[in-house]
Amino acid sequence: MGRVTAAVPPPGSRPADPDAVLEGLDPEQREVATTLRGPVCVLAGAGTGKTRAITHRIAYGVRSGVLPPASVLAVTFTNRAAGEMRGRLRSLGAEGVQARTFHSAALRQLQFFWPRAVGGEPPRLLERKVQLVAEAAARSRIRLERAELRDVxxxxxxxxxxxxxxxxxxxxLVKAGREAPRDPAETARIYSTYEQLKRDRDTIDFEDVLLLTVGILQDRQDIADTVRRQYQHFVVDEYQDVSPLQQRLLELWLGERDSICVVGDAGQTIYSFTGATPDFLLDFRTRHPGATVVKLVRDYRSTPQVVHLANGLLAQAAGRAAEHRLELVSQRPPGPEPVFTEHRDEPAEAEATAATVRDLIRAxxxxxxxxxxxxxxxxxEIYEQALADAGVPYQMKGAERFFERAEVRQAGLALRGAARAGGANDTALAGAVTLPEQVGAVLAAQGWSPEPPGGTGAVRDRWESLRALVRLAEDFAAGHPAAGLAEFVTELEERARVQHAPALDGVTLASLHAAKGLEWDAVFLVGLTDGMLPITHARTPEQIEEERRLLYVGVTRARKHLTLSWALARSPGGRASRRPSRFLDGLRPGSAAARGRGPGGSGGVERG
Incomplete structure (x- = not known):
């Protein structure tokens, strides 16, 4: 039901023919791409090509004339994911489709309709709320340490x-079974004062963007009708992460229509602390009884060994999300077994991790x-030091934003100036023919060179940032052969606007939450002790299961090499009182009900 299939294109047909988009899709991905009418729910496991499936669905719909580009709104949760989606849609010939985060789409509508709905200029957007929360706490005569401020x-x-x-x-809090990090009455007082301060200063925060957009669409039928005339078809990525407020906004966008495609995996729900819930994904067929449901379980990312461990981890899970778990099937050749390593203390664990990383790089x-x-x-911190001591470059995920770095801003100005001066006609670019050569020539004055500087520190960090821009120019030129400096500068400006940073070279250090949506050839999951994973404050069965899913997300980031490690003591000479994470029971050799080895089995426990 709802599937649209174009006629087989004749020989020599134009590349814009719809069926050209379907080439290379597996049967399930093809089903997603060709089911263009009615509600569609895609249950997509880690590494199964969900972004590929939904972008090809949009492109197929655009090319076949079923989905007018300007009528499609695709929403996701991060600027990086939205940027990647836009890039893929452009390469598939689906320009004109809006791919945005929930907040970006809502902010655009709020700013456009505010004069009509409320009058005057819209309130100023508060980029970071922490400072105002601190002021609200001080006015409430409540002293907060930095960690407490983050919690509130x-x-x-x-x-x-x-x-x-x-x-x-x-x-x-009581109704949700949520454990508060501090006295709820105090938090409520700070919250109330914070809201008053925003009103006094005519500012709004990111959550207000959603709340106010919902309010306008609920109260003003004429505005809701205008939005619904504009956007008639919706695609929602990472649907397991929607909050009740985001779901309400989606319902108001959709109205009485059913042209919606949602994609998600309940097994990767790890943001309940932000209000996210997999219930909307799991209840989709209840709300839309005629929905088409497609499961993507072919894992193109990870080896059978990594997939086996991931499946085993979720097989021990409990709760509603576990009842709907997806059994992944690796499509890759076999690789090395996951390695479990036990260390006497945290410094030993960090040093061993850095040494193995160095060996991998050398190999x-x-x-x-x-x-x-x-x-x-x-x-x-301890891994930063260990990698630095081992001479291994690294980058912090979630640190300073790429486009806010001083060297990147300076490089942008230089590239903009060169583009205005005429690109290849500029004497400074003599001999630079291709776009990457031109970008490299401009950035040479900023400190770029084909060979990296020695050592680590600020000089190396600057070079890594400039190299990321050169590589971005290479990727951009590959997708846009006729593009020049002016087009590349436009691409940089768009990426900076939505914070879609290019990949940097260097080992990534990141929290498990920050790693969601990313992947690497080799992944080291460290500090896997009870009390850290699951974290001490996870006490209810639901909280424990979310911690298990967090480890599952970590495991499924690895394409080939996977190491899971823990330390028995914090410091050298300390009491070895820690135990490995309970989530590894039955998975690591020697633990209770350990699974057998063989294809996709688990390797032995090494001790460092």
Whole structure:
């Protein structure tokens, strides 16, 4: 039901023919791409090509005339994901389709309709709310340490995304079974003061963008009708991560229509602390009884060994999400077994990790294809030091934004000036013919050279940033052969606007939450002890299961090499009182109910 199939194109037909988009898709991906009418729910496991499936669906619909480009709104959760989607759609000939985050799409509508709905200029958007929360706490005569300030800010965000007002916050915690990081009454007071400060200063935060857009669409039927005339077809990526507020906004966009395609995996729900819930994904068929449901389980990312471990991890899960788990099937050749390593203390674990990373790089694995992932950001410092001591370059995921770096801003200005001066006609670019050569020539004055500088530190960091721009020019030229400096500068400006940063070289250090949506050839999951994963404050069965899913997300980031490690003590000479994460029971050799080895089995436990 709902499938649209174009006629087989004649020999010599134009590349814009719809069926050209379907080439290379597997049967399930093809079903997603060709089912263009009615509600569609895609249950897509990690590494199964969900972005490929939905972008080809949009492109197939555009090329076949079923989906007018300007009528399609594709929403996801990060600027990086939205940028990647836009890039893929452009390469598939589906220009004109809007691919945005929920917040970006809502902000655009809010700013456009505010004068008509409210009058005057819209309030100023508060980029970061932490400072205002700190002021609200001070006015409430509550002293907050830095970590406590972060906790209260997160609680305010959760309350707003679940549409909870300050006075209802304590009761909402009880109803949700949520454990508050501090006294709920105090948090409610800070929350109330924070809201008053925003009103006094005519500012709004990111959650207000959603709330106000929902309010306008609910209260103004004429505006809702205008939006619905513009957007008639919707695609929602990472649907397991929607909050009740985002779901309400989606319903208002959709109205009484059913042209919606959602994509998600309940097994990767790891953001419940922000109000996200997989219930909307799992209940999709209840709300849309005639929906087409397609499961993507062919894993093109990871080896059978990694997939076997991931499947085994979720096989032990409980709860509603576990009942709908997807059994992945690797499509890759066999690789090395996952390695489990036990260490006497944390410094020994970090040193051993850095040494193995260095060996991988020497054996030919690019540093940019390696990641060290941990549960909380506080764990990064010891790995930063160990990698630096081993002479291994690294980058911090979630650190300073790429386009806000001084060297990147300077490079952008230089490229813009060269483009205005005439690109290849500029004497400074003599001999530079291709776009990458031109970009390299401009950036040479900024410190770029084909060979990296020695050592680490600020000089190396600057070089890595410039190299990322040169590589981005190479990728852009490959997709746009006729493009010059002016077009590349436009691409950079668009990427900066939506914070779609290019990949940097260097081993990635990131929390498990920050690693969602990314992948590497080699992944090191470190600090896997009870109390860290699951984290100590995860006490309810639901919270424990979310911690298990967090580890699952970490495992499924690895394409080939996977190492899972833990330390028995914190410091050298300390008491070896820690135990490996309970989630590894039955998976690591020697643990209770350990699974057998063989194809896709688990390797032995090494001790460092």
């Amino acid at each position: 800010t997160s609680e305010i965000e959760w309350a707003k995304l679940t549409q909870t007002v300050p006075e209802d916050y304590p009761a909402a 030919g694995t690019p540093a940019g294809e390696i990641a060290v992932l941990y549960r909380i950001n506080a764990q990064s």
